[in-house]
Amino acid sequence: MPSGPPSEAVWPFEYDVPAKRWGWAPGLRDLHGLRPEESPTTQVMLARMLLQDRNLMRKRLVEHLAAPGTFSYTYQLRDGRARVRRIRYVGQSEAVAGEVNRLHGFVIDITDLLAETAADAVAGAVEHRASIEQAKGAIMLSFGINGEAAFDLLRGYSTRSNIKLASVAEHIVDGLSDPSYSRDDSVRGLLDILLALEQPAAGAAILRHQI
Numbered sequence: 001m002p003s004g005p006p007s008e009a010v011w012p013f014e015y016d017v018p019a020k021r022w023g024w025a026p027g028l029r030d031l032h033g034l035r036p037e038e039s040p041t042t043q044v045m046l047a048r049m050l051l052q053d054r055n056l057m058r059k060r061l062v063e064h065l066a067a068p069g070t071f072s073y074t075y076q077l078r079d080g081r082a083r084v085r086r087i088r089y090v091g092q093s094e095a096v097a098g099e100v101n102r103l104h105g106f107v108i109d110i111t112d113l114l115a116e117t118a119a120d121a122v123a124g125a126v127e128h129r130a131s132i133e134q135a136k137g138a139i140m141l142s143f144g145i146n147g148e149a150a151f152d153l154l155r156g157y158s159t160r161s162n163i164k165l166a167s168v169a170e171h172i173v174d175g176l177s178d179p180s181y182s183r184d185d186s187v188r189g190l191l192d193i194l195l196a197l198e199q200p201a202a203g204a205a206i207l208r209h210q211i
Helices: 026-031 042-048 051-066 118-122 126-143 147-161 165-176 186-198 200-210
Strands: 010-016 021-024 069-078 084-096 099-109
Touching (some): 084 186
Antiparallel strands (some): 069 084
């Protein structure tokens, strides 16, 4: 069996609706206790959820497949080690010719993040608060989520990439004014900015900047 989720707290996901096929990051597979030869499925995801969350989540998934839009919600699951984890699910459903054909976004493990308050996370970084608030605002507007969920996403990426939260926020703010990230869909543009943190070269550049 997998040893359980790694220390990183944010994992991208994608669902190809016509093919009924999920694409999960390795850490997300570990979170759900999948073996290398096993494929992620909706049934696997629902089975890991605590019973009190399962029916509501099933209903919401049906809604996301019926109409395009952004979504964010929180639920609990038992991971590959049978530990209860608190998860935030943030993303967007996309449609072509009125038919939803794709879901994509991020799964954020906020179990450990809940132990740290926003004040603790930005302590000693007063000079960066403007960037942090601007990045939060962009995430809130793009995904239609509240400040707490937006901050969870920032904190999760900071933890995942071992990059200071303020540097992650500045990367987002810089990306918003970068023409190479200009998209007709603001959510797609923000997702691309966040996913750029997954690239070794981008992460290394940010690390050099913050040292």
